[in-house]
Amino acid sequence: MLDTLIIGGxxxxxxxxxxxxMGKRPGKCELWEACDRVGGTIGTDRVEGYSVDWGPNGFLDREPLTLKLVDELGLREALEPANPLSEKRFIAKNGRLHPVPFSPAKMVKTALLGPLGKARVFCEPLVPGRRGDGDESVFDFAARRIGRAAAETFVDPMVSGVFGGVARELSLPSCFPIMREMETRYGGLVKAMIARGFEKRRAGAPKKKGGPAGPAGRLTSLQTGLDLLIQRLEQELAPVIRKGRRIARITRNDDFWEVADDSGTVVQAGKLVIACPTYAAAGMLQDFDSELADAFEAIPYAPIIVVATGHRREDVTHPLDGFGFLVPRTQGMRTLGSIWTSSIFAARAPEGYVQFRSMLGGAGDPAVLELSDDQLWETLRRELDPLIGIRNDPTFIRIYRWEKGIPQFKLGHRERRARLERLVARHPGLFITGNAYYGVGLNDCVKMARRVASQLDSRN
Ligand SMILES: Cc1cc2nc3c(=O)[nH]c(=O)nc-3n(C[C@H](O)[C@H](O)[C@H](O)COP(=O)(O)OP(=O)(O)OC[C@H]3O[C@@H](n4cnc5c(N)ncnc54)[C@H](O)[C@@H]3O)c2cc1C
Structure with a gap:
């Protein structure tokens, strides 16, 4: 009988x-992971001198709890901030890449919007704040505040890039709670930025760059790849990690949980932490509490495919002087965006070579999963070539297919989450954590996981 069992590594x-x-409490705690490796979507391949991340390629260095984790694992020295030159970002429009205009002066000059679209962006401070706490889609919020053209050009591709989602379907207060707060508290985005600047200066805080989505943070990874974080966690937790244990069924007796994997191995535990995707949790709980299983199942996921390619530098004509680019849905392309990985973290490609990680799919294009590897590369090549000029075949190509890649915080997510939490609370000793509830980023996952760890000590 264990004290605590965690499901999902x-x-x-x-x-x-x-x-x-838990690493110091073998026999009392275990973590069961379905695969023969831990890390979930975090992984790094080493291919012909390239270091290739499977899913996430970094986190913003603004979350103290992630930095605390890095420190506790002795990885502070291994942190690798993104090259400052990669702050420049591009948007693909009409067959060309245009820099994202981050200042009012650049907004005036950009070819991404026409005169009316620009004028509408500058009217943002005049748009009254929306009353009430009701849900609103990210797209509707953006269209209301900065106009439809700017919402289609800037916000729609940003939502595809971060969530693999469709801006018209995703919930603003769930995906970007800070933006909602900026409107309700200060009356608008520009007003909020000005007011916050004053507040910070009054409090004597150092000046930091930031956008409407929140305080600035610098994209940060670990030298050699993000999997270093997982390797260190695995070393520390080796005594309690059990790989290849795909949980099939959860039941509860009067005082404890009983959990069985698909080979029939059974364990009993006083506390259970469900840290796997919600669709997996739904399957495990179907026989025990079908209402709870349905509540897990109600959180949808979007597919996303990462195509990582390496190229000789001279085979690409674009200067690659930035982070990469995103593609608005209006452009009719299947590529959601392409990250110039070796411009962000130089050591991700050997000298004289470059690495790209391009994304396809998302909630708006689930059929992308049907494409073969060759078709994926053909599609990408056709769409990338006019934008950045690719002369020859790549030196390597790796394709990572995430069939249910990123949870979607669709309209009504707050209610779905609240219902789920109510149903979980009916069962003593049951806890949930993961990317499907409060945020999909690594920082969000670490924050929620730490909160659950502290509850494990204090509750039940
Ligand atoms: C392509 C892509 C790019 C991303 N880029 C970024 C980025 O740049 N920055 C960022 O901050 N975030 C990014 N994210 C999001 C971030 O990677 C994830 O939200 C985060 O890694 C999720 O961690 P998790 O532990 O909650 O879930 P997961 O990583 O999904 O882990 C869940 C684990 O549960 C296991 N499991 C499933 N079923 C069972 C079962 N029946 N029994 C036991 N175990 C089970 C799985 O095998 C898995 O190991 C990206 C995600 C994707 C897919």
Whole structure:
């Protein structure tokens, strides 16, 4: 009989185990992971001198709890901030890449919007704040505040890039709670930025760059790849990690949980932390509590495919002087965006070569999963070539297919989450954590996992 069992060994489950000090309590705690490796969507391949991340390629260095985790794992020295030159970002429009206009002066000059679209952006401070706490899509919010053209050009591709989602379907207060707060508290985005600047100066805080989505943070990874984080967590937690244990069924007796994997191995535990994707949790709980299973199932996921390619530098004509580019849906392309990985982190490609990670699919194009590897590369090549000029075949190509890649916080997500939490609370000793509830980023996962770890000590 265990004290605690964690289901799922992605960053969420591993962080709970780490924060609760489980590595020192073998026999009392275990973490069961379905695959023969831990890390979930975090992984790094080493291919012909390239270091290739499977899913996430970094986190913003603005979350103290992630930096605390990095420190506790002795990885502070290994942190690798993005090259400052990669702050420049591009948007593809009409067959060309245009820099994102981050200042009013650049907004005046950009070819991404026509005169009316620009004028509408500058009217943002005059748009009255929306009353009430009702849900609103990210797209409707943006169209209301900065106009439809700017919403289609800037916000729609940003939502595809971060969530693999469709801006018209996703919930603003769930995906970008800070933006909602900026409107309700200050009356608008520009007003909020000005007011916050004053507040910070009054408080004597150092001046930091930031956008409407929140305080600035610098994209940061670890030298050699993000999987270093997972390797360290695995080393520390080795005594309690059990790989290849795909949980099939959860039941509860009067005082404890009984959990069985698909080979029939059974374990009993006083506390259970579900840190796997919600669709997996739904399957495990169907026989025990079908209402709870349905509540897990109600959170949808979007597919996303990452195509990582390496190229000789001279085979690409674009200067690659930035982070990469995103593609608005209006452009009719299947590529959601392409990250110039070796412009952001130079050591991700050997000298004289470059690495790209391009994304396809998302909630708006699930049929992309049907494309073969060759078709994926043909599609990409056709769409990338006019934008950045690709002369020859890539030196390597790796394709990572995430069939259910990123949870979608669709309209009504707050209610779905609240219902789920109510149903979970009916069961003593049951906890949930992961990317499907409060945020999909690594920082969000670490924050929620630490909160759950502290509840494990204090509740039940
Ligand atoms: C392509 C892509 C790019 C991304 N880029 C970024 C980025 O740049 N920055 C960022 O901050 N975030 C990014 N994210 C999001 C971030 O990577 C994830 O939200 C985060 O890694 C999720 O961690 P998790 O532990 O909650 O879930 P997961 O990583 O999904 O881990 C869940 C674990 O549960 C296991 N499991 C499933 N079923 C069972 C079962 N039946 N029994 C036991 N175990 C089970 C799985 O095998 C898996 O290991 C990206 C995501 C994707 C897909």
């Amino acid at each position: 992605g960053i969420s489950g591993l962080t709970v185990a780490h924060a609760a000090g």
